[in-house]
Amino acid sequence: MSEFSTVLTESRKFPPPPGFAEKAHLKSMDDYRRLCAEADANPDAYWAARAKEELFWQTPFSTVCEWKPPFAKWFLGGRTNLSYNALDRHLATQGDKVAIRFEGEPGDRRDVTYRELHAEVCRLANGLRALGVKPGDRVGIYLPLIPEAAVAMLACARIGATHSVVFGGFSAEALRDRMNDAKAKVLITSDGGWRKGHVVPLLDNVRASIAHGIPSMEKVIVAHRTGATPPALQPNEVAWSELVASEPASCEPEWVDSEHPLFILYTSGSTGTPKGVLHTTGGYGVWTSLTTRWVFDLKPDDVYWCTADVGWVTGHSYVVYGPLMNGATVVLYEGAPTTPGPDRFWELIARHQVTIFYTAPTAIRAFMRLGEEHPKRHDLTSLRLLGTVGEPINPEAWMWYRETIGGGRCPIVDTWWQTETGGILISPLPGVTTTKPGSATLPLPGIHPAILDKDHHEVRQGAGKLFLLKPWPSMLRTIWGNELRFRAGYFAEHPKYYFTGDGARRDADGYFWIIGRVDDVVNVAGHRLGTAEVESALVSHPRVAEAAVVGRPDSLKGTALVAFVTMKAGVETSKALEAELAAHVTKEIGAIARPDEIRFAAGLPKTRSGKIMRRLLRDVAAGTDSKGDTSTLEDLSVLAALRNDEE
Ligand code: WTA
Numbered sequence: 001m002s003e004f005s006t007v008l009t010e011s012r013k014f015p016p017p018p019g020f021a022e023k024a025h026l027k028s029m030d031d032y033r034r035l036c037a038e039a040d041a042n043p044d045a046y047w048a049a050r051a052k053e054e055l056f057w058q059t060p061f062s063t064v065c066e067w068k069p070p071f072a073k074w075f076l077g078g079r080t081n082l083s084y085n086a087l088d089r090h091l092a093t094q095g096d097k098v099a100i101r102f103e104g105e106p107g108d109r110r111d112v113t114y115r116e117l118h119a120e121v122c123r124l125a126n127g128l129r130a131l132g133v134k135p136g137d138r139v140g141i142y143l144p145l146i147p148e149a150a151v152a153m154l155a156c157a158r159i160g161a162t163h164s165v166v167f168g169g170f171s172a173e174a175l176r177d178r179m180n181d182a183k184a185k186v187l188i189t190s191d192g193g194w195r196k197g198h199v200v201p202l203l204d205n206v207r208a209s210i211a212h213g214i215p216s217m218e219k220v221i222v223a224h225r226t227g228a229t230p231p232a233l234q235p236n237e238v239a240w241s242e243l244v245a246s247e248p249a250s251c252e253p254e255w256v257d258s259e260h261p262l263f264i265l266y267t268s269g270s271t272g273t274p275k276g277v278l279h280t281t282g283g284y285g286v287w288t289s290l291t292t293r294w295v296f297d298l299k300p301d302d303v304y305w306c307t308a309d310v311g312w313v314t315g316h317s318y319v320v321y322g323p324l325m326n327g328a329t330v331v332l333y334e335g336a337p338t339t340p341g342p343d344r345f346w347e348l349i350a351r352h353q354v355t356i357f358y359t360a361p362t363a364i365r366a367f368m369r370l371g372e373e374h375p376k377r378h379d380l381t382s383l384r385l386l387g388t389v390g391e392p393i394n395p396e397a398w399m400w401y402r403e404t405i406g407g408g409r410c411p412i413v414d415t416w417w418q419t420e421t422g423g424i425l426i427s428p429l430p431g432v433t434t435t436k437p438g439s440a441t442l443p444l445p446g447i448h449p450a451i452l453d454k455d456h457h458e459v460r461q462g463a464g465k466l467f468l469l470k471p472w473p474s475m476l477r478t479i480w481g482n483e484l485r486f487r488a489g490y491f492a493e494h495p496k497y498y499f500t501g502d503g504a505r506r507d508a509d510g511y512f513w514i515i516g517r518v519d520d521v522v523n524v525a526g527h528r529l530g531t532a533e534v535e536s537a538l539v540s541h542p543r544v545a546e547a548a549v550v551g552r553p554d555s556l557k558g559t560a561l562v563a564f565v566t567m568k569a570g571v572e573t574s575k576a577l578e579a580e581l582a583a584h585v586t587k588e589i590g591a592i593a594r595p596d597e598i599r600f601a602a603g604l605p606k607t608r609s610g611k612i613m614r615r616l617l618r619d620v621a622a623g624t625d626s627k628g629d630t631s632t633l634e635d636l637s638v639l640a641a642l643r644n645d646e647e
Contacts, residue, residue: 083253106194270489304355307363392515
């Protein structure tokens, strides 16, 4: 924890660099305060103005917001289409501008202009319609980070189909569960993708998941990415190239209602299986478009690179929708940061003259360990702005990012948000905010975060749970097919305030410092996981009796996963068994969920009512002493045994 505890005493301050503010979209604290005051004085007028500035509305909206806690609707009566906003709007003025500058892991390159992207999206949209995909139907996307991923998402948006992207690192089992929950009709995949010099067998995974049963699935569309020749297909599969071969390069967008479901993205919760976060069209479009410009200060000649995969929300909002709606040139890199060498990212930045770079703290810490000689070998002077997202950034990594990557001249935007929030809510504005290493600083204008104590009193200065007191346009609308879980997950603590699941601290300047999750969700190397998911993967192994998974602070990954496992009677524990269990989790969920450490235990500490005492396990995992009250422990000897293992 020592690395993180410095957060609380951090006193360095960095005002926007000279010259940056003058050219920025938002230039001063006055700009910021004016917008906040506008939003406070008349929220409807404020949001209506933002919505009209950001999007083309085919039919204007009549009501700005309807808030019946926990349900929000935004820009009611309006009709729009985000594919139109991301593509068609730019054709007249900048059709030949590069929209996607792609680089594959093996080094292949492809520039896709706005005109070409529009054509590809239209062809696929027509192809999907030809397959019978209707507005509101769900379409799964399981692709590597290649231009086709953006094409697939926008093609769905174009015809009003609701996409559900599943990260290519998830296993066949995880894919099946998500497709079944969404009841997807079509799945768009590829033969494979490149990762660390190997091919990830996406199509094999798709076939395995369908073999295990996805009753709703009618057709699989297969792009050709990795093999020397296109893969031989089965009757339920169609080659992407064949599907679009005779389709025209234009396609009338489906003008959908502002509240039409745009996508379902599965994310981890504190209990049970991953939940399908539902985002709708208008509000999500307005906020992702606006925040991309405000937070990244995007300008027409920027080369923007967000390293996230489209399988996560960051890839949805800040690789695809936000930047493309702003007409940016987006760099897309398929592979691993260290393939073929430890300087791959820096070499890409220098060669593509990247100006805005957005990545996760875990990546920054990994680069720090690799040594500064790697970035130093490359000319990184094209960079003018740096961003981070996904987990708290420790001041040491923040300073390294600033000095070694940003040359001391680039503002850093530490952006706090979640899958559920759709877009960035707390972040510096680079021309406005004086930053402090490790703080996400202040809410964006119109956003009302607050730290509340146990009695729901606001903590103006100090620590507590982080809530959002008012709705915002890109908030999740529900959990797909599970309203109860939506209520229980976010509005159980307070019926009108959205609970984030995060703990935070606010300092004397009103700055927010995100401490981390206070529920059983963990951020492992920037990937969000539920400990319950990993537990259920472990107990699905035939020889496991019980499992408890907790996070332990880790200087590289932020949090590492420690699994306490009790085996069924008579099972001998061994190193080989440990490896077998780890492999089992990889098969059930994916390599990102593989425990960093598996500890066999004779029993798990429980309360009298039979609940596993996770707080104690967290302390045992971290090697710290618990000051907690253990009087409800059913079996103190179990705890003692775990402690002894520790010594
Ligand atoms: C954490 C990722 C500290 C937080 C966009 C949140 C952060 C969870 C930050 C959401 C940040 C995200 N500082 N913590 N700047 N950004 N988090 O849904 O715990 O994958 O609740 O969305 O990541 O993760 P998710």
